[in-house]
Amino acid sequence: MFDGVKKPILKVDDLKMHFPIFKGVFRRKVGEVKAVDGISFEIYEGETLGLVGESGCGKTSAGRAILRLYDISGGSIELNGQDISSLQGDELRRLRPEMQMIFQDPQASLNPRMTVASIIAEPLDEHKKLSKQQRMARVFELMDAVGLHRDFANRFPHEFSGGQRQRIGIARALALNPKFIVCDEPIAALDVSIQAQVVNLLEDLQEKFGLTYLFISHDLSMVRHLATRVAVMYLGKIVELAPRALLYSDPKHPYTEALLSAVPEPDPSSLNKRERIILEGDVPSPSNPPTGCNFSTRCPRVMDICKKEVPEFKQLDDGRHVACHLMD
Amino acid sequence: MPDGAAPILDVSDLKTVFTTRGGEVHAVNSVSFQLAPGELLGVVGESGSGKSVTMMSLIGLLPMPPAEIRGGQVMFEGHDILKMTPAQLRAVRGRKIGFVFQDPMTSLNPVFTVGFQVAEPLRRHMGMRKKQAWKRAAELLELVGIPDATARLSDYPHQFSGGMRQRVMIAIALACDPQVLIADEPTTALDVTIQAQILELVRELRQKLGMAIVWITHDLGVIAGIADRVMVMYGGQIVEQAPVRELFANPQHPYTRALLETLPSVTGARSKRLKTIEGQPPALGAHPTACPFRARCRHVMDVCHEQNPAITTLDAGHDVACFWDATTGEARHV
Numbered sequence: 001m002f003d004g005v006k007k008p009i010l011k012v013d014d015l016k017m018h019f020p021i022f023k024g025v026f027r028r029k030v031g032e033v034k035a036v037d038g039i040s041f042e043i044y045e046g047e048t049l050g051l052v053g054e055s056g057c058g059k060t061s062a063g064r065a066i067l068r069l070y071d072i073s074g075g076s077i078e079l080n081g082q083d084i085s086s087l088q089g090d091e092l093r094r095l096r097p098e099m100q101m102i103f104q105d106p107q108a109s110l111n112p113r114m115t116v117a118s119i120i121a122e123p124l125d126e127h128k129k130l131s132k133q134q135r136m137a138r139v140f141e142l143m144d145a146v147g148l149h150r151d152f153a154n155r156f157p158h159e160f161s162g163g164q165r166q167r168i169g170i171a172r173a174l175a176l177n178p179k180f181i182v183c184d185e186p187i188a189a190l191d192v193s194i195q196a197q198v199v200n201l202l203e204d205l206q207e208k209f210g211l212t213y214l215f216i217s218h219d220l221s222m223v224r225h226l227a228t229r230v231a232v233m234y235l236g237k238i239v240e241l242a243p244r245a246l247l248y249s250d251p252k253h254p255y256t257e258a259l260l261s262a263v264p265e266p267d268p269s270s271l272n273k274r275e276r277i278i279l280e281g282d283v284p285s286p287s288n289p290p291t292g293c294n295f296s297t298r299c300p301r302v303m304d305i306c307k308k309e310v311p312e313f314k315q316l317d318d319g320r321h322v323a324c325h326l327m328d
Numbered sequence: 329m330p331d332g333a334a335p336i337l338d339v340s341d342l343k344t345v346f347t348t349r350g351g352e353v354h355a356v357n358s359v360s361f362q363l364a365p366g367e368l369l370g371v372v373g374e375s376g377s378g379k380s381v382t383m384m385s386l387i388g389l390l391p392m393p394p395a396e397i398r399g400g401q402v403m404f405e406g407h408d409i410l411k412m413t414p415a416q417l418r419a420v421r422g423r424k425i426g427f428v429f430q431d432p433m434t435s436l437n438p439v440f441t442v443g444f445q446v447a448e449p450l451r452r453h454m455g456m457r458k459k460q461a462w463k464r465a466a467e468l469l470e471l472v473g474i475p476d477a478t479a480r481l482s483d484y485p486h487q488f489s490g491g492m493r494q495r496v497m498i499a500i501a502l503a504c505d506p507q508v509l510i511a512d513e514p515t516t517a518l519d520v521t522i523q524a525q526i527l528e529l530v531r532e533l534r535q536k537l538g539m540a541i542v543w544i545t546h547d548l549g550v551i552a553g554i555a556d557r558v559m560v561m562y563g564g565q566i567v568e569q570a571p572v573r574e575l576f577a578n579p580q581h582p583y584t585r586a587l588l589e590t591l592p593s594v595t596g597a598r599s600k601r602l603k604t605i606e607g608q609p610p611a612l613g614a615h616p617t618a619c620p621f622r623a624r625c626r627h628v629m630d631v632c633h634e635q636n637p638a639i640t641t642l643d644a645g646h647d648v649a650c651f652w653d654a655t656t657g658e659a660r661h662v
Binding site for chain 1: 374375489491492519520521522523524525527528546547548549550551552553572573576577586587588590591592593594595596598599601602603604605606608609
């Protein structure tokens, strides 16, 4: 990290993303799924913020809302100092080159009828006016950058393996020289031996092009490898946000603790040393969250106050943020 | 066998071939292994390594054609499962050998109640009456830790969460007290905290019921925490087999070694850069005449391109199929 003043590239304040539930013949609105329910954080230039949580905790919705793929329900998003939370149409479109996304499933996010070259060039066609030669030159440049052989430019996605398809998706995301990329579980669909290849590529590209990542994942060990800071989400809220080393060595929120202890370690001799915390029950429904702290229904250290009052997301002395009544 | 007990399941030289439009696909190539009573055997490998197909072929769950079992023997209680008639096979499958599949969403029938589905094997195999089976089904759900079991019997699968559905699947597999349970990636579709619950449950059930388990996974972390012995598969073959601590402490095959090195961890030292295994897993095609890992191997030698290495048994029940000797760093002297 750079010393001195850290410049936030993205500022999210009390972001809310609620999806309405419609029912009956008249499609009346009967409730809301509070996928993201008031999250706040900043991402500094050149860093990787890891966003972790289990399925249904709202991490993907948060990523998509930040890129304004949704109309958000509340709060604000600032990219490079510009408020983008209510931009529409053309204004928003002009901002797209600045922020891009790498999707989870490289099979589903690539059009099977387009060649690799046309997939990678699509953002260029949409946003830039390039001559044919310039366009091909840029495509080759991108293919080189992500380690795809130039000969493959006219092939179709089905001719590639999962790892190579993810490289195509990465090349497309890089096409417009974005500064900020949301990586939504980019390695979850890949085999273990291929995951490391893609993660190393993401790190190389970050260094080369000065990228800033929001890395969304459920894989805590990979996030530990990649992230500068880590935010842990549970049921639409961030429960803990801390620098990587601090979070993994000394988790403060009971959910972070339980989550870390649940990750199976590839070392049979560590079994007896580590204390396992087995959480009871399942994650409550985000359309009907519990009153008070969202984690109070499963928390091993629940107190009376947790069931009544929502804990505040506040900063501790060591710089991390935690939302838990135990910190009071 | 490490402890000398007679194996409950003895697979030798199993070969499974799929006939496709693009030619033959040799998915399982001469796989041999044994399962001791009460043992938990972990099977690791990447997608396409043949781990699921091996287990499906040995209990006759593959559609034939396109699949064809070209050879081998699967001995279970003195009989060769591969030679059984469909009726004989049905008497074994679900009764003496239980199966848990990866995806609990798709392996339960959405139009029947959970109680009906748990009671089904009891009525089919154990000859129980409806009432009796229903009562036993409630006990089984309780055994796998579903709260308020009796009331939940009349619920449908969609009313259960992913973790709860996987518990139901386990209850069905355990219904007839099987001697062998084959679990194919049973926790892969689940979240880590739910996975931890299921792993804890399996540990408990093993102590209570004492069946032998084959646990298929791609997650070495899960294997480390649960298995007694581990079998590593690559390209349709077993490349290494050892007791769990031995395998993690002293891996012999270059693939196993590389795989363990690529894994980041949540504890311990954090590496600056992840080690990778370059290249792609092999496409399974014709019967392999050379080592399937040769194109990605760090220690590849001339012989690896010419012959497929046979299994060498090292000490302590540690088998490896490789021409390279990890202890000396040179070609193995046989």
